[in-house]
Amino acid sequence: MDASAESPFPNSSQELLLKVALMGKDIALPAWREWRKSVDFELDVDQGSFRLLPLAYQNLNSFGYSDDLVAGRLKGIYRQSWIKNQQLFYKTAKVLNLLKDAGIKTAVLKGIALTELVYKNYGIRPMSDMDILVPFPEARHAVDVLNRAGFEIQMEHLLEHNLEFGRSIAFTDKQDTEIDLHWYAFVNSLGNAQKNDFWDDVIPVEVSGVQTHSLTHTDNLLHAIVHGIRKNPEPPIRWIADSMMIINSDDIQVDWQRLLTYASKFRVFLQVKRALLYMRDHFEAEIPSDVIRQMEAYKPSYVERVVFNYGEKIGDNVKEFTLSERLYSFYARYLARTNREGLFSIHFGLMAYAAKRVKSRFTQDNFLTSST
Amino acid sequence: MAKKELEYLKVSEPNVVHETIEGETILLNLGTGNYYSIEWPGTAIWDLLVETGDAEGIRSAFVKANIDKQKEVDEAYTKFIENLIEEELVVTVENGDASTFTIDENTEKEFSKAASKLDKLTINKYSDMQDMLLLDPIHDVDEKGWPEPKKDD
Numbered sequence: 096m097d098a099s100a101e102s103p104f105p106n107s108s109q110e111l112l113l114k115v116a117l118m119g120k121d122i123a124l125p126a127w128r129e130w131r132k133s134v135d136f137e138l139d140v141d142q143g144s145f146r147l148l149p150l151a152y153q154n155l156n157s158f159g160y161s162d163d164l165v166a167g168r169l170k171g172i173y174r175q176s177w178i179k180n181q182q183l184f185y186k187t188a189k190v191l192n193l194l195k196d197a198g199i200k201t202a203v204l205k206g207i208a209l210t211e212l213v214y215k216n217y218g219i220r221p222m223s224d225m226d227i228l229v230p231f232p233e234a235r236h237a238v239d240v241l242n243r244a245g246f247e248i249q250m251e252h253l254l255e256h257n258l259e260f261g262r263s264i265a266f267t268d269k270q271d272t273e274i275d276l277h278w279y280a281f282v283n284s285l286g287n288a289q290k291n292d293f294w295d296d297v298i299p300v301e302v303s304g305v306q307t308h309s310l311t312h313t314d315n316l317l318h319a320i321v322h323g324i325r326k327n328p329e330p331p332i333r334w335i336a337d338s339m340m341i342i343n344s345d346d347i348q349v350d351w352q353r354l355l356t357y358a359s360k361f362r363v364f365l366q367v368k369r370a371l372l373y374m375r376d377h378f379e380a381e382i383p384s385d386v387i388r389q390m391e392a393y394k395p396s397y398v399e400r401v402v403f404n405y406g407e408k409i410g411d412n413v414k415e416f417t418l419s420e421r422l423y424s425f426y427a428r429y430l431a432r433t434n435r436e437g438l439f440s441i442h443f444g445l446m447a448y449a450a451k452r453v454k455s456r457f458t459q460d461n462f463l464t465s466s467t
Numbered sequence: 468m469a470k471k472e473l474e475y476l477k478v479s480e481p482n483v484v485h486e487t488i489e490g491e492t493i494l495l496n497l498g499t500g501n502y503y504s505i506e507w508p509g510t511a512i513w514d515l516l517v518e519t520g521d522a523e524g525i526r527s528a529f530v531k532a533n534i535d536k537q538k539e540v541d542e543a544y545t546k547f548i549e550n551l552i553e554e555e556l557v558v559t560v561e562n563g564d565a566s567t568f569t570i571d572e573n574t575e576k577e578f579s580k581a582a583s584k585l586d587k588l589t590i591n592k593y594s595d596m597q598d599m600l601l602l603d604p605i606h607d608v609d610e611k612g613w614p615e616p617k618k619d620d
Contacts, residue, residue: 140605156489163610170489171612172604178495178502179600181484185497217486304481 101410103324104373105332108134109144113332116150117339117378120158127155136164143330149173149219150336177218180210184217186272187225188303190241194229197240201307202228202297204277204318205337208309211300213340213347220337224265224273228310230294234258234278241266246274256455260285260432260448280310281321283361283402286434292357313350314357316341320370321363326410335378338370342380351386362434365395365403398441402431425452474523476516476548476557483556487514494556502593502614503556508581509547509588515568516557522548524568532575533582543585550590 105113111133114126134140140148152169155161187207194201202208206222214220229237235258242248246266257264262279279285280293297308310318316338323334341347358367368390374380375387395403405427409420416424429448435441478485482498492510494503505513515525526544530537551557570578581588593599593614604613 137606145605161489166489167610167612168605168608169612171608171614173488174493175600175602175604175613177486177493178596181495181497217484218488 101326101328101330103326103331103334103407103410105143105330105335108139109141109147109330109332110377112144112147112151113335113378116147116154116336117343118154120160123154124158124160127151127160131164136168141330143332145172146221146333147336149176149221150214153216153219173218176221180206180217180220180222183207183222183225183272184210184303186268187227188305190225190227190246190274191302191305191307193240193244194227194237195305195307197236199229199233199237199240200294202294203300203302203307203309204228204280204315205322207302208300208315209319209337209340211302212298212309212312213315213337213344220333224275226263226275226277228277228280228293230290231278231288232290234276237276237278238264241274241276245269249273252455256451259451280314280318281361281363283321283363283431284434285432287360287362292360311350311353312341312344312347313353316349317354317357317363317367321361321366324366324370325406326408328412328414334370335374339374339378339380342374351383355386355389359393362396362399362402364390364393365399366406368393369403396436397438398430398433401427405431425449475520475560476522476551477520477560478517479555479558485513485517485556496555499555500594500596501554502596502599503554504591504593505589506587506591508577508584509590511574511577511581512544512547512588515574516551519566519568520560521566521568528568528570528574529578529582532578536582536585539585540582543588547588547590554590554592556590 108130111126111130115123115130117123118126148169149172152165152173155165155169184207187203191201191203203211204226206220207225210217210220210222238248238254238258246268248254249265249267253261254264258278262282262285263275263277266274266276268274279288293310293314296311298311300307300309309315319334319337319341323331323337325331342349354367355364358364371380371382371386371390375382405423409424409427413420413424426445429445430441433441433444433448435444479496483494483496485492485494487493487510490507490510492505492513494505495501496503512525512529516522519525526541526548529544530541533540548557552559599614602608602613602616607617609615609617
């Protein structure tokens with residue numbers, strides 16, 4: 096694995112594959128030929144690239160292009176993705192029904208929402224779990240409903256901490272399918288979150304016959320960027336595919352001001368700026384000039400800079416930490432969550448946060464290392 | 468004359484999901500976990516069944532596509548439809564929601580070709596889904612791609 100493989104930004108071969116998956120024939124076909132020359136299909140396909148292959152297959156297919164790899168193994172990867180997703184949607188509908196029967200409003204996030212509203216195809220956006228959002232006043236109720244239904248809560252010792260400082264908790268069913276129950280769309284600046292954020296304009300959507308909701312297309316774009324633009328052992332480059340699919344969809348109008356307003360409110364402006372400029376420069380994303388001007392003029396705070404740098408340099412699901420990385424991660428995770436202003440207030444809040452994390456250590460020995 | 472109940476079929480929704488890609492229909496029965504693949508000419512018949520549900524109308528047109536082998540065409544078609552019913556991929560319905568199939572020029576030409584490829588009018592069934600899903604679709608499959616496993620040397 097090369098040095099950039101964990102980056103949220105693609106290396107050269109990953110970028111070629113993204114072009115195959117996302118661009119028009121004149122760019123995609125030469126990119127495919129170049130990708131085949133530069134990548135040994137048996138040896139070099141990382142997990143981030145693998146998850147783009149069904150979309151690449153579909154795009155190549157839409158040009159009427161085929162070759163041995165496309166007609167064989169790429170089509171097979173599409174088939175497998177289609178089946179896994181169909182099974183996941185079927186299970187998701189059952190979970191949504193449980194929550195619905197308990198009177199809890201739901202929305203689907205990430206792959207399920209994007210599959211229904213943007214990709215409109217069950218095979219081209221592989222996913223490994225279901226992400227369901229409930230209003231945060233309903234978080235504990237929703238946890239109880241899933242617990243009573245037999246879903247097993249993962250890392251239970253973190254539940255109370257997450258209910259106060261986190262955005263979600265994971266469950267698994269008997270087949271080990273993961274259900275990520277979210278009560279906040281983002282972990283960032285939790286104190287700034289208001290009850291109607293994201294819920295004010297949700298889109299009705301049906302998942303395997305069950306009515307639920309999706310965030311608006313604009314909010315899904317924000318979510319794809321913020322969730323994706325962090326370093327991860329599994330290269331998180333699919334945020335580019337998700338975001339470009341939203342931006343390029345003929346029937347979607349991105350509300351750029353809403354995007355920037357939420358980005359500012361949740362202190363993720365730097366992530367949004369970096370992502371939009373990258374997509375403009377590498378994938379011809381049409382970002383309005385006024386939006387570019389606003390982004391260029393934005394002055395990020397200390398908290399935003401630390402959180403942004405943490406995402407780019409350390410990010411999620413790190414397997415091995417040095418002590419300094421552990422401390423930095425702990426600090427950056429706190430900063431991501433707080434909505435405090437001013438260095439004194441921020442660091443005063445850090446003490447309270449640390450005290451609660453120490454308390455959770457007595458529950459299980461994973462202080463500073465567990466992903467919340 | 469009123470049509471008999473068995474003459475109309477519909478996909479067993481919501482348990483059965485399906486998609487046709489590049490001349491191949493893939494189907495999944497979420498209730499049983501079985502996966503199926505239908506290749507041409509079965510795809511042509513499947514798409515018409517999904518569109519109209521008029522199994523008897525399609526049979527009538529298909530049998531006429533090869534007047535020299537009407538019996539064989541009829542038997543192959545019947546077997547194909549019976550397989551779909553046995554596997555619970557389609558169910559018989561009253562004809563309320565179905566539309567009557569009328570053949571157009573393109574379908575007539577396709578049926579004419581299809582009636583001489585009766586050996587391909589089959590349903591491939593894969594019932595070991597959990598094992599199949601464990602197959603790595605890059606390294607564990609043959610050149611046809613997943614779910615066909617790589618042959619041992």
